[in-house]
Amino acid sequence: MRHRDTRGLRAVVACVAVACTTLLVACGGGAGNEATQVAAVQPPSLHDDIETCASCHETIHAAWQTSRHAQSWKSETFRVASDNYRKEECLPCHAPDMIQKTGVANEPLVRDGYRSDGVTCIVCHQDALSEEWKMHGPYAADSPAHETVQDDSYSTAAVCASCHGHDAEFNQYHSWKEGMYGQQDFPCQACHMPQMEALLADTEVDKPLRWVGDHSFPGSHDEEYLKTAATVKLKVEDGALVVAVQNQAGHFFPGGAFRTAVVDISVDGVEVGRLEYSFENENQLESGETVTLRHELMDGASEATARLTYYKYVVNEPGTGLVQSDVGTVIDESSLTL
Incomplete structure (x- = not known):
C-alpha cells in the first residue's frame, strides 16, 4: 500500500x-x-x-x-x-x-x-x-x-x-x-x-x-494526532509574560464533554497561573481561536514555562461515575529565558 x-x-x-x-x-x-x-x-x-x-x-x-x-x-x-x-x-x-x-x-x-x-x-x-x-x-x-x-x-x-x-x-x-x-x-x-x-x-x-x-478513525485516543490539536507559546511584552494558547483543530477544543485541557504556567519553577478549558466550563476554544494570559514579571525572573496537558475522564473505582484522570497527555510545552 x-x-x-x-x-x-x-x-x-x-x-x-x-x-x-x-x-x-x-x-x-x-x-x-x-x-x-x-x-x-x-x-x-x-x-x-x-x-x-x-x-x-x-x-x-x-x-x-x-x-x-x-x-x-x-x-x-x-x-x-x-x-x-x-x-x-x-x-x-x-x-x-x-x-x-x-x-x-x-x-x-x-x-x-x-x-x-x-x-x-x-x-x-x-x-x-x-x-x-x-x-x-x-x-x-x-x-x-x-x-x-x-x-x-x-x-x-x-x-x-x-x-x-x-x-x-x-x-x-x-x-x-x-x-x-x-x-x-x-x-x-x-x-x-x-x-x-x-x-x-x-x-x-x-x-x-x-x-x-483509514477506518480506524484516528482521534484524541491517538497521541500523535492529539499533539496537533493546540499549541502554547510564550513571549515578553511590556514587562509582562504573555501566554498564547491556540486551537489548531478543525472544531472546538477540547472536542466534547468529559475532556479538559489545562495550561500550567510557571516562573522559575513556581506556578503562577493555571487555565482550564472544557465544555463544562463553557470556554472551549473555537477552531483557530487564540486566547492569551498576561502575568506581570517580578524583577530578577529568569525562566518561564507553559505546559498544555489534555485530560480525559475515566470510570471511578466503584464503577459508578466519571472522574478526571490523574494522568494526562502533554500536547505542547514552551519555555522562555527571560
Missing part, C-alpha cells in the same frame, strides 16, 4: 472526541448481473455484516476493529455516562440504525438489537430503503456481492453530521462548519480518515488501487 502524505493535515487539524461517523469505501469487482443475483439471495443483516463484510474487506475491517466506532456501545465510559444505557438521548449514536433510513446528516434511529456491535459497516453504508440492499460509498464500483451507489456525501462532512452534528456536548460538525476549515470546505475525513492507496476489496487483486480512508 502506498500512503498519501498527510503531515500537512496533521499539523493543522486535531483529532478529538469520538471519531466522525463515516466509512469512506464502496465495494469493488464483479459483473452487474451477478451482483443483482447474489444480493437478492444473501442480503446482509445488521448483525452478521461485521463478518460478512470482513470476508471481502479484511484490511478495512481490521482497521475498524481498532476504532472507537467498534467500541461505541461496549465502552465502559459510555456505560457510566449513559447511566447504564438509560439516557435515551445517547443511544441513537452509540447503537445507530442505518443512517440512510433518516437520511445523511440527520440523527439516526436507535437499533433494536445487536447494540454491542457498535457503529458498523451496515450502519453507514447500507441503503435500507432499497430492496437490492445497495451499499453507498464514494465510488461507483461493480461488486459480485451487492449493488453499489456512488454517493458524493461520503466525501463530505455531512455524513459525519449524522452523529456528530446534534447533541450540544458533541456537536463537532457545527463547530467545524462555522470555523475556518468549514469555510474552506475542508472535511472531517481529511484528518480523521487519512487516505491510503489500496484495494477496495482484498479479494479482488485484479482491480485498480483507489484512495481508501
Whole structure:
C-alpha cells in the first residue's frame, strides 16, 4: 500500500472526541448481473455484516476493529455516562440504525438489537430503503456481492453530521462548519480518515488501487494526532509574560464533554497561573481561536514555562461515575529565558 502524505493535515487539524461517523469505501469487482443475483439471495443483516463484510474487506475491517466506532456501545465510559444505557438521548449514536433510513446528516434511529456491535459497516453504508440492499460509498464500483451507489456525501462532512452534528456536548460538525476549515470546505475525513492507496476489496487483486480512508478513525485516543490539536507559546511584552494558547483543530477544543485541557504556567519553577478549558466550563476554544494570559514579571525572573496537558475522564473505582484522570497527555510545552 502506498500512503498519501498527510503531515500537512496533521499539523493543522486535531483529532478529538469520538471519531466522525463515516466509512469512506464502496465495494469493488464483479459483473452487474451477478451482483443483482447474489444480493437478492444473501442480503446482509445488521448483525452478521461485521463478518460478512470482513470476508471481502479484511484490511478495512481490521482497521475498524481498532476504532472507537467498534467500541461505541461496549465502552465502559459510555456505560457510566449513559447511566447504564438509560439516557435515551445517547443511544441513537452509540447503537445507530442505518443512517440512510433518516437520511445523511440527520440523527439516526436507535437499533433494536445487536447494540454491542457498535457503529458498523451496515450502519453507514447500507441503503435500507432499497430492496437490492445497495451499499453507498464514494465510488461507483461493480461488486459480485451487492449493488453499489456512488454517493458524493461520503466525501463530505455531512455524513459525519449524522452523529456528530446534534447533541450540544458533541456537536463537532457545527463547530467545524462555522470555523475556518468549514469555510474552506475542508472535511472531517481529511484528518480523521487519512487516505491510503489500496484495494477496495482484498479479494479482488485484479482491480485498480483507489484512495481508501483509514477506518480506524484516528482521534484524541491517538497521541500523535492529539499533539496537533493546540499549541502554547510564550513571549515578553511590556514587562509582562504573555501566554498564547491556540486551537489548531478543525472544531472546538477540547472536542466534547468529559475532556479538559489545562495550561500550567510557571516562573522559575513556581506556578503562577493555571487555565482550564472544557465544555463544562463553557470556554472551549473555537477552531483557530487564540486566547492569551498576561502575568506581570517580578524583577530578577529568569525562566518561564507553559505546559498544555489534555485530560480525559475515566470510570471511578466503584464503577459508578466519571472522574478526571490523574494522568494526562502533554500536547505542547514552551519555555522562555527571560
